[in-house]
Amino acid sequence: RNAAKLMGANNVPSENVINTILEKTYYNVETHNAESVDWFTVLIAQVVSQFREDARADDSMLRSLNDLLNGDIIPDFIDKIRVTELNIGDDYPIFSNCKILYNRNELGQSQGQDGLEAQIDVDLTDTVTLGIETRLLLNFPKALFAVLPVSLSVSIVRFSGTLSVSLRKSPAVPKAPNTVPASSNRSANATSTSNSDDANDGTTYLSFSFDPNYRLEFDIKSLVGARSRLQDIPKIGQFIESRLRKWFTDRCVSPRCQQIPLPSFWPRSKTTAVVPPATNANTNG
Amino acid sequence: RNAAKLMGANNVPSENVINTILEKTYYNVETHNAESVDWFTVLIAQVVSQFREDARADDSMLRSLNDLLNGDIIPDFIDKIRVTELNIGDDYPIFSNCKILYNRNELGQSQGQDGLEAQIDVDLTDTVTLGIETRLLLNFPKALFAVLPVSLSVSIVRFSGTLSVSLRKSPAVPKAPNTVPASSNRSANATSTSNSDDANDGTTYLSFSFDPNYRLEFDIKSLVGARSRLQDIPKIGQFIESRLRKWFTDRCVSPRCQQIPLPSFWPRSKTTAVVPPATNANTNG
Numbered sequence: 001r002n003a004a005k006l007m008g009a010n011n012v013p014s015e016n017v018i019n020t021i022l023e024k025t026y027y028n029v030e031t032h033n034a035e036s037v038d039w040f041t042v043l044i045a046q047v048v049s050q051f052r053e054d055a056r057a058d059d060s061m062l063r064s065l066n067d068l069l070n071g072d073i074i075p076d077f078i079d080k081i082r083v084t085e086l087n088i089g090d091d092y093p094i095f096s097n098c099k100i101l102y103n104r105n106e107l108g109q110s111q112g113q114d115g116l117e118a119q120i121d122v123d124l125t126d127t128v129t130l131g132i133e134t135r136l137l138l139n140f141p142k143a144l145f146a147v148l149p150v151s152l153s154v155s156i157v158r159f160s161g162t163l164s165v166s167l168r169k170s171p172a173v174p175k176a177p178n179t180v181p182a183s184s185n186r187s188a189n190a191t192s193t194s195n196s197d198d199a200n201d202g203t204t205y206l207s208f209s210f211d212p213n214y215r216l217e218f219d220i221k222s223l224v225g226a227r228s229r230l231q232d233i234p235k236i237g238q239f240i241e242s243r244l245r246k247w248f249t250d251r252c253v254s255p256r257c258q259q260i261p262l263p264s265f266w267p268r269s270k271t272t273a274v275v276p277p278a279t280n281a282n283t284n285g
Numbered sequence: 286r287n288a289a290k291l292m293g294a295n296n297v298p299s300e301n302v303i304n305t306i307l308e309k310t311y312y313n314v315e316t317h318n319a320e321s322v323d324w325f326t327v328l329i330a331q332v333v334s335q336f337r338e339d340a341r342a343d344d345s346m347l348r349s350l351n352d353l354l355n356g357d358i359i360p361d362f363i364d365k366i367r368v369t370e371l372n373i374g375d376d377y378p379i380f381s382n383c384k385i386l387y388n389r390n391e392l393g394q395s396q397g398q399d400g401l402e403a404q405i406d407v408d409l410t411d412t413v414t415l416g417i418e419t420r421l422l423l424n425f426p427k428a429l430f431a432v433l434p435v436s437l438s439v440s441i442v443r444f445s446g447t448l449s450v451s452l453r454k455s456p457a458v459p460k461a462p463n464t465v466p467a468s469s470n471r472s473a474n475a476t477s478t479s480n481s482d483d484a485n486d487g488t489t490y491l492s493f494s495f496d497p498n499y500r501l502e503f504d505i506k507s508l509v510g511a512r513s514r515l516q517d518i519p520k521i522g523q524f525i526e527s528r529l530r531k532w533f534t535d536r537c538v539s540p541r542c543q544q545i546p547l548p549s550f551w552p553r554s555k556t557t558a559v560v561p562p563a564t565n566a567n568t569n570g
Contacts, residue, residue: 021330024377027323036320038312039403042385043452045306046401047489050454054487092309100327116331118324167328169335202339204332206550207558251552255560258552265491267536267543273492275540 018102018115027100034097037120045092052088062086065130069243077137078236079147085131093124093159103166117166117207122159129155131223132240136233150233151223154240161214164254166207167262209257216245303387303400312385319382322405330377337373347371350415354528362422363521364432370416378409378444388451402451402492407444414440416508417525421518435518436508439525446499449539451492452547487549494542501530 022029055061065083074081098120131153138146220237252258307314340346350368359366383405416438423431505522537543 025326025330027327039383039385041310042312045310047452098324100324167332251557259558272536273544
């Protein structure tokens with residue numbers, strides 16, 4: 001008798017694996033047309049809609065925004081910033097033009113079988129508004145010469161960009177230097193460098209990032225107060241805009257990317273559910 | 286000053302929410318063409334390829350198959366079953382014809398904003414082979430009258446079916462009655478019935494199931510032994526085929542579905558990575 005064993009093709013170099021995948025899936029990177037992803041737009045919209053429902057009963061987004069805008073160093077002309085209102089919008093991102101491309105960077109460096117990614121255009125026209133209250137501190141001719149209460153409305157009115165998405169069995173790239181693996185982070189025990197041959201825990205990672213040429217448009221209005229010195233309001237608006245933009249760039253804009261460990265999708269008893277049968281009224285409909 | 290608050294549209298009934306989503310995403314369920322998903326086929330193929338690499342160095346699939354085939358009750362004409370070999374194939378599932386449809390069942394029962402799902406055709410032509418050894422027990426004219434060693438090769442050569450996928454903020458349907466929430470199960474604390482208004486922990490669930498009209502084709506060969514009683518081999522093959530089919534049906538075939546809790550995809554520092562810059566050789570290429 002043969003001992004238990006696994007049969008399979010020999011290991012082949014990374015580039016061959018990628019070419020074999022493209023051949024067997026009938027995808028020619030050079031000639032394949034971009035595909036529409038309207039169905040994906042709808043599924044994501046449904047989740048966004050449900051998140052908005054929940055967010056209305058939850059102040060955690062307001063708290064996070066307050067922490068973000070008051071974190072690090074605030075310019076000496078701005079007092080503490082209070083986010084008093086949040087309108088989370090009512091429109092949905094539209095995804096389009098999905099293509100498979102080589103990740104040239106990784107392929108060139110032969111970093112394992114991570115050479116293919118999907119690129120998708122994302123476009124969101126919506127109005128996501130932060131109501132902000134702070135005080136403008138005038139330090140000339142002397143420190144705290146005047147203090148003017150200011151109310152601003154800062155709106156994100158447009159986002160468009162190119163999203164790159166890939167699925168990988170191991171993290172493709174090292175953690176950002178400013179991150180510390182937390183014990184609750186499922187990727188903490190996984191391979192942390194791309195050139196390591198260590199086996200990881202079998203987790204699949206979804207990686208995504210946006211191309212640096214993204215567009216993020218703001219609309220900033222002064223609501224009340226400080227009418228006498230409107231020329232100073234833009235400085236506060238610009239500070240808040242730059243804070244929000246930096247938050248996004250530091251996490252999601254290439255060369256930065258998000259690497260999210262995915263659960264196993266293998267069918268198991270414990271993740272099985274049963275859809276109840278439709279009522280008679282429905283089955284006749 | 287106003288107290289901190291969230292602004293947003295009023296709650297509207299589930300069907301209105303669904304119609305609003307379809308309107309704002311420009312998707313007409315009645316008239317929208319099915320979309321190709323070749324890009325998705327490629328991303329999944331890349332993951333499958335990586336899983337196969339790992340599986341070659343790992344006996345856990347063999348062990349699971351042994352447990353599955355020997356679990357519950359084995360007919361009295363079959364001795365213990367040993368899976369001695371596993372060939373995990375070398376082809377990839379092809380996804381096509383993706384459409385958004387109402388989940389009539391849920392919509393009719395007004396089970397929250399869960400009324401839209403994607404349906405995708407899946408087709409896999411591959412050869413996934415189990416090498417199986419057992420003994421045929423002949424209990425006539427008396428118990429254990431004869432014992433014949435049998436070697437079989439059981440191959441899955443074709444799968445095709447319609448996959449339904451949806452994303453939801455809460456489990457849409459109750460757990461299957463034979464499942465017990467484990468403490469390690471992230472959905473254990475979430476709403477477990479579809480009609481409950483309890484808030485859950487904010488987890489998004491990916492649900493998927495296959496239409497009952499799926500096709501799963503087997504090819505069963507006798508390898509050695511029992512040549513004198515070949516007419517009994519099919520009984521063993523049929524038993525193994527029915528075990529594998531039952532495993533799939535019990536977990537993934539409508540009305541059963543898999544509900545997988547997803548991690549948060551919100552960009553965070555701890556999930557941020559940095560792609561190293563390309564080398565000069567690559568940037569010139």
